[in-house]
Amino acid sequence: MALLHSHGEPHIENIEPRCALPGGEVRILGRGLRPPGYRRPEVRFGEVDGSVVISSNQFIVARVPPGATSGGVVVATNGHRSNTHEVRVAASIADNLHPVANPAIDHEGNIYVTFSGSRGQKVPVAIYRIDDSYTAKPFVTEMMNPTGMAFGHDGSLYVSSRYDGTVYRVSPNGTMTSYAEGMGVATGIALDKEGGLYVGDRSGTIFKIGRDRQIFVFATMEPSVAAYHLAFNEAGDLYVSGPTTSSYDAVYRVDPQGHVEVFYRGLGRPQGLAFDTKGNLYVAASLHGQRGIVRITPDHVASLVVSGQDLVGLAFAPNKSVVLATNGGLHHLAWDIAGRTVIPPH
Numbered sequence: 001m002a003l004l005h006s007h008g009e010p011h012i013e014n015i016e017p018r019c020a021l022p023g024g025e026v027r028i029l030g031r032g033l034r035p036p037g038y039r040r041p042e043v044r045f046g047e048v049d050g051s052v053v054i055s056s057n058q059f060i061v062a063r064v065p066p067g068a069t070s071g072g073v074v075v076a077t078n079g080h081r082s083n084t085h086e087v088r089v090a091a092s093i094a095d096n097l098h099p100v101a102n103p104a105i106d107h108e109g110n111i112y113v114t115f116s117g118s119r120g121q122k123v124p125v126a127i128y129r130i131d132d133s134y135t136a137k138p139f140v141t142e143m144m145n146p147t148g149m150a151f152g153h154d155g156s157l158y159v160s161s162r163y164d165g166t167v168y169r170v171s172p173n174g175t176m177t178s179y180a181e182g183m184g185v186a187t188g189i190a191l192d193k194e195g196g197l198y199v200g201d202r203s204g205t206i207f208k209i210g211r212d213r214q215i216f217v218f219a220t221m222e223p224s225v226a227a228y229h230l231a232f233n234e235a236g237d238l239y240v241s242g243p244t245t246s247s248y249d250a251v252y253r254v255d256p257q258g259h260v261e262v263f264y265r266g267l268g269r270p271q272g273l274a275f276d277t278k279g280n281l282y283v284a285a286s287l288h289g290q291r292g293i294v295r296i297t298p299d300h301v302a303s304l305v306v307s308g309q310d311l312v313g314l315a316f317a318p319n320k321s322v323v324l325a326t327n328g329g330l331h332h333l334a335w336d337i338a339g340r341t342v343i344p345p346h
Helices: none
Strands: 011-016 025-031 042-045 048-055 059-063 071-077 085-089 091-095 111-114 127-130 136-140 146-151 157-161 167-170 176-180 186-191 197-201 205-209 215-220 229-232 238-241 249-254 260-267 273-275 281-287 290-296 302-307 311-317 321-326 329-334
Touching: 011 071, 011 085, 025 071, 091 111, 091 127, 111 146, 146 197, 157 186, 176 197, 186 229, 197 229, 229 273, 238 273, 238 281, 249 281, 260 281, 260 290, 260 302, 273 311, 281 302, 281 311, 290 311
Parallel strands: 146 186
Antiparallel strands: 011 025, 025 059, 042 048, 042 071, 048 059, 071 085, 091 329, 111 127, 127 136, 146 157, 157 167, 167 176, 186 197, 197 205, 205 215, 229 238, 238 249, 249 260, 273 281, 281 290, 290 302, 311 321, 321 329
């Protein structure tokens, strides 16, 4: 049987996902995307050549190259160029860091990110503050293994330490005090609308710390090999991810009475969580083998919306943008999605 080839001009119909970090892979759908014979097409992200991972007449899997910026993507085959489709590429704003969960953003738009280090490692700077010009300055130095961060009603930054099981309260000037102790391997952290503080002990417990600092067990869950990550939706339900040794992990929903149920199952190594204003949940995870940011609708429909390797968390920023954390740094992505406000009012 003779092989049929398209010798016309390549045409892009869609690109999935439409957002990526350098190194992330996107799927280009269309027709006439592969030249005759066994040659590979060329894919250009603006003025930079991307690498083609897989190619066929109807689709190409291409890797976003270093140095790519948001803009048009074209496919070239046999001297013909396709129409242009836009891909948004996240821009690096800080590197040489070690986040293990979501960054945090204050009322003024400053970004807070950890250099968490390996278990028991003492690093020179535990938390950095990055201003709106993306200048990083030391914020907290004397903390071991900072993990989860969340802002409280009082404007303080609450930080869990998986090293000593303590939750620390850090004032706007960087002064650190112990807020609660005995949280096991304290990882994820989140606050409800009333100012209650929730902390995930990755060995299987979600603690609630009242505003009077009374501590009780809010819920028990399957242990995680790494960390729990916590986020509240607008209705007051707590969502929890915690990667296990399975490649088919779940995000759990915990109601205000502490009852746990599976919200969505089928993710690889789910980590940081955040909600948009429409109630969609965003998770740093793998879906069908591809790493990035996964959106899960209230109806439990999941799709990859940002492609990128090594993502561990995210935080929605002002003006419909998002700060994405990999295990080595931060990226900023201009998006058309408004995030749910997670900073309680003063």
